[in-house]
Amino acid sequence: xSEAFPNIPRISYEGVDSRNPLAFKHYRPDEVVGGKPMKDHxxxxxxxxxxxxxELTDPFGVGTSLKPWDDRSNSLDNARRRxxxxxxxxxxxxxxxxxxxxxxxxxxxxxxxxxxxxLEALVETLQTLQDQLGxxxxxxxxxxxxxxxxxxxxxxxxxxxxxxxAASQVKSAMDATRALNGEGYVFWGGREGYTTLLNxxxxxxxxxxxxxxxxAVDYAREIGFKGQFFIEPKPKEPTAxxxxxxxxxxxxxxxxxxxxxxxxxxxxxxxxxxxQHSMWHxxxxxxxxxxxxxxxxxxxxxxxxxxTDQFPTDIYLTTQIMLEILRMGGFTKGGLNFDAKVRRESxxxxxxxHAHIGGMDAFARGLKTAHAIIEDxxxxxxxxxxxxxxxxxxxxxxxxxxxxxxxxxxxxLSHAEPTVESGxxxxxxxxxxxxx
Ligand code: XLS
Ligand code: NI
Ligand code: NI
Numbered sequence: 144x145s146e147a148f149p150n151i152p153r154i155s156y157e158g159v160d161s162r163n164p165l166a167f168k169h170y171r172p173d174e175v176v177g178g179k180p181m182k183d184h185x186x187x188x189x190x191x192x193x194x195x196x197x198e199l200t201d202p203f204g205v206g207t208s209l210k211p212w213d214d215r216s217n218s219l220d221n222a223r224r225r226x227x228x229x230x231x232x233x234x235x236x237x238x239x240x241x242x243x244x245x246x247x248x249x250x251x252x253x254x255x256x257x258x259x260x261x262l263e264a265l266v267e268t269l270q271t272l273q274d275q276l277g278x279x280x281x282x283x284x285x286x287x288x289x290x291x292x293x294x295x296x297x298x299x300x301x302x303x304x305x306x307x308x309a310a311s312q313v314k315s316a317m318d319a320t321r322a323l324n325g326e327g328y329v330f331w332g333g334r335e336g337y338t339t340l341l342n343x344x345x346x347x348x349x350x351x352x353x354x355x356x357x358x359a360v361d362y363a364r365e366i367g368f369k370g371q372f373f374i375e376p377k378p379k380e381p382t383a384x385x386x387x388x389x390x391x392x393x394x395x396x397x398x399x400x401x402x403x404x405x406x407x408x409x410x411x412x413x414x415x416x417x418x419q420h421s422m423w424h425x426x427x428x429x430x431x432x433x434x435x436x437x438x439x440x441x442x443x444x445x446x447x448x449x450x451t452d453q454f455p456t457d458i459y460l461t462t463q464i465m466l467e468i469l470r471m472g473g474f475t476k477g478g479l480n481f482d483a484k485v486r487r488e489s490x491x492x493x494x495x496x497h498a499h500i501g502g503m504d505a506f507a508r509g510l511k512t513a514h515a516i517i518e519d520x521x522x523x524x525x526x527x528x529x530x531x532x533x534x535x536x537x538x539x540x541x542x543x544x545x546x547x548x549x550x551x552x553x554x555x556l557s558h559a560e561p562t563v564e565s566g567x568x569x570x571x572x573x574x575x576x577x578x579x
Contacts, residue, residue: 437477461509
């Protein structure tokens with residue numbers, strides 16, 4: 144097959160002085176940072192849906208994306224050609240991983256049986272390409288939101304037949320993920336939520352969602368799928384209220400339904416923003432529950448209130464993300480998946496390269512900066528010291544559960560008014576800027 148990107152070379156590292164837009168300025172896959180090559184810290188993945196299937200439509204206009212290799216048909220041949228182009232793309236960018244929804248890679252058929260056959264056919268193609276080019280599947284998932292049957296939700300649909308259909312689709316998507324040796328499997332909420340409470344039995348829908356996830360855990364055991372399950376929080380879009388609203392809501396749900404041992408969170412920056420949280424907040428909440436698993440690396444537009452899925456370029460953002468990843472000791476099964484699309488005005492194939500290069504460079508800088516901040520130690524020392532009153536004396540007694548109200552009252556009556564210290568926010572902000 145002929146190359147899809149004949150004028151684009153394999154992207155290599157040229158360093159900060161390079162003015163070549165098709166080169167890395169910071170990402171050097173084998174450069175060792177803190178005892179580990181950059182590529183193993185970052186575990187970059189491309190998203191099949193945005194890279195290969197996003198036509199760049201918006202609510203006001205048709206798609207603008209140029210994809211000369213794609214005849215826009217639903218044929219298996221077209222699907223196979225797309226997969227080949229996608230792997231050429233991964234290869235040229237030096238992206239080690241990818242992620243997909245079942246329906247991104249294989250066309251939905253007229254029946255469930257036909258859809259399953261299509262997926263199995265494409266799994267064979269993907270397997271061959273993975274082996275040829277040494278690429279790995281970071282995670283697979285099922286598209287349980289695009290088809291009209293899922294208008295009321297999938298696992299949380301009011302219609303039990305739809306639940307059954309969704310479960311069958313997850314089963315096949317898990318089979319595909321296992322066959323391709325996927326590191327993980329993601330459940331993003333899709334249409335699991337509601338648009339109005341007038342017609343919605345929330346308690347029953349949540350019970351059903353948990354039931355589907357328990358079935359997935361059982362099925363993984365049955366087929367020997369060793370990948371990590373992830374839930375991906377998002378507060379709204381497409382529904383007005385998504386059940387998996389944010390990290391805290393997801394953790395509560397998992398705990399309530401006894402699923403916490405089987406799931407971690409896949410956090411997406413733009414979803415954090417929609418929840419009026421920072422990505423750093425979401426990561427901190429997840430890490431606190433030992434459930435920080437993977438990252439959908441993107442960003443939103445500061446003036447727009449929706450999921451614009453832009454490529455991450457902000458060094459403060461990537462530094463914060465990498466700080467949390469380093470603090471937890473690095474990814475295990477997770478990685479940095481560019482769940483991001485180019486703007487509708489950036490419609491040429493080369494724009495996909497610029498976008499990924501920028502994201503990879505931004506994270507390489509974030510990694511180096513975060514590592515330097517940790518090595519420097521002043522930030523961590525400050526925080527540690529800020530809580531030092533808990534390390535001994537009355538603080539340690541409280542933490543150890545050795546005292547109650549009566550003892551604390553006696554303590555306070557016999558001590559002078561507490562003397563508190565400055566939080567030094569501005570000093571710490573300046574400290575971070577020393578590194579950026
Ligand atoms: C949509 C989600 C979706 C998931 C995968 O907002 O980010 O792309 O990552 O289903
Ligand atoms: Ni996502
Ligand atoms: Ni998103």
